[in-house]
Amino acid sequence: MPYIKSDGKRIVIALGGNALGNTPQEQLELVKHTAACIVDMVAEGNNVIVTHGNGPQVGMINNAFAFASQHDEKTPEMPFPEAGAMSQGYIGYQLSQAILNELRRRGIMRSTANVVTQTVVYPDDPAFQNPTKPVGAFLTEEEAKAKAAETGYTFKEDAGRGWRQVVASPKPRRIVESDAIQDLFDDGYIVVCTGGGGVPVFERNDTYEGVPAVIDKDRSAAMMAATFKADMLVILTAVEKVAINFNTPEQADIDTMDTAKAQEYIEQGQFAPGSMLPKVEACLEYVGEYPQGKALITSLDKAKDAINGLTGTTITA
Numbered sequence: 001m002p003y004i005k006s007d008g009k010r011i012v013i014a015l016g017g018n019a020l021g022n023t024p025q026e027q028l029e030l031v032k033h034t035a036a037c038i039v040d041m042v043a044e045g046n047n048v049i050v051t052h053g054n055g056p057q058v059g060m061i062n063n064a065f066a067f068a069s070q071h072d073e074k075t076p077e078m079p080f081p082e083a084g085a086m087s088q089g090y091i092g093y094q095l096s097q098a099i100l101n102e103l104r105r106r107g108i109m110r111s112t113a114n115v116v117t118q119t120v121v122y123p124d125d126p127a128f129q130n131p132t133k134p135v136g137a138f139l140t141e142e143e144a145k146a147k148a149a150e151t152g153y154t155f156k157e158d159a160g161r162g163w164r165q166v167v168a169s170p171k172p173r174r175i176v177e178s179d180a181i182q183d184l185f186d187d188g189y190i191v192v193c194t195g196g197g198g199v200p201v202f203e204r205n206d207t208y209e210g211v212p213a214v215i216d217k218d219r220s221a222a223m224m225a226a227t228f229k230a231d232m233l234v235i236l237t238a239v240e241k242v243a244i245n246f247n248t249p250e251q252a253d254i255d256t257m258d259t260a261k262a263q264e265y266i267e268q269g270q271f272a273p274g275s276m277l278p279k280v281e282a283c284l285e286y287v288g289e290y291p292q293g294k295a296l297i298t299s300l301d302k303a304k305d306a307i308n309g310l311t312g313t314t315i316t317a
């Protein structure tokens with residue numbers, strides 16, 4: 001399908017878990033709505049890069065192969081980096097297909113391009129000593145402890161929502177396919193890439209090598225937004241605005257915050273580690289690197305209004 005090069009805003013979008021759901025079947029349905037929200041932004045003339053999480057999906061693939069290989073000698077074990085690449089592949093396929101279908105339905109002559117992406121991380125990253133990234137399903141404390149005893153995996157409580165396996169989440173340093181993504185973006189493609197933050201790789205002796213870890217997709221999205229000098233980083237999650245005193249009777253939504261105010265709230269512990277804190281930190285990394293940029297945290301449903309300044313939480317330098 002041909003595409004029209006647009007002169008609108010250049011936006012890097014990071015999709016949260018609620019845009020995808022937990023199973024491929026659930027996801028196939030949910031991505032129709034996700035695609036409609038993305039195409040709403042494209043229809044206004046914006047150029048978008050779409051990245052997405054993969055915590056539940058990479059955990060599911062990893063668990064499935066671990067279980068199957070234990071019970072069937074013909075099924076191999078699947079290395080964790082390959083499980084990450086598989087998650088990027090199938091999520092990217094479903095997202096891209098749903099976006100294409102929505103573009104066609106509305107008669108919009110734009111096209112998608114999917115890039116399975118690798119992200120360089122450093123071997124001496126302290127994250128490797130302290131796994132923090134939740135992957136896979138939510139378990140009860142009893143289930144998690146039983147699984148930990150059986151497999152040796154690490155499980156932690158995830159922001160009051162249950163127990164999940166955790167793996168290391170090193171800082172993204174460089175997107176290997178950055179030039180290709182930038183060319184596709186500049187040519188007007190809706191680029192679906194860097195899913196799950198990209199498959200983490202070490203770069204040693206001029207060679208890339210996969211690492212069993214999961215990068216925070218919001219951090220990789222922030223790095224791309226800064227690298228590509230995107231006008232906006234848009235982090236889409238389940239809430240319309242970031243709040244102080246979240247989930248208490250004193251909850252108050254934040255419309256805008258600059259770096260200094262955000263740091264003050266971080267020091268007060270206003271943003272939960274493992275959920276909202278890394279999103280705010282990702283926004284700060286982006287505006288720190290590219291102060292002309294605007295970072296936005298909002299919900300998928302409010303994305304179009306938020307990029308037009310009507311809602312969401314905006315974070316500026």
Ligand SMILES: Nc1ncnc2c1ncn2[C@@H]1O[C@H](COP(=O)(O)OP(=O)(O)O)[C@@H](O)[C@H]1O
Pocket residue numbers: 015016017018053236237238239241242243244245246270271272274275276277
């Ligand atoms: N201060 C806060 N303001 C708003 N939401 C918060 C706050 N602290 C924690 N949260 C929670 O963080 C969630 C977003 O994190 P998470 O669900 O991990 O992200 P993702 O959408 O990427 O999967 C929100 O849906 C909300 O439940």
Ligand SMILES: NC(=O)OP(=O)(O)O
Pocket residue numbers: 016017052053054055056134195196197214215216217218
């Ligand atoms: N890779 C990543 O950040 O995934 P989730 O958003 O699903 O945790």
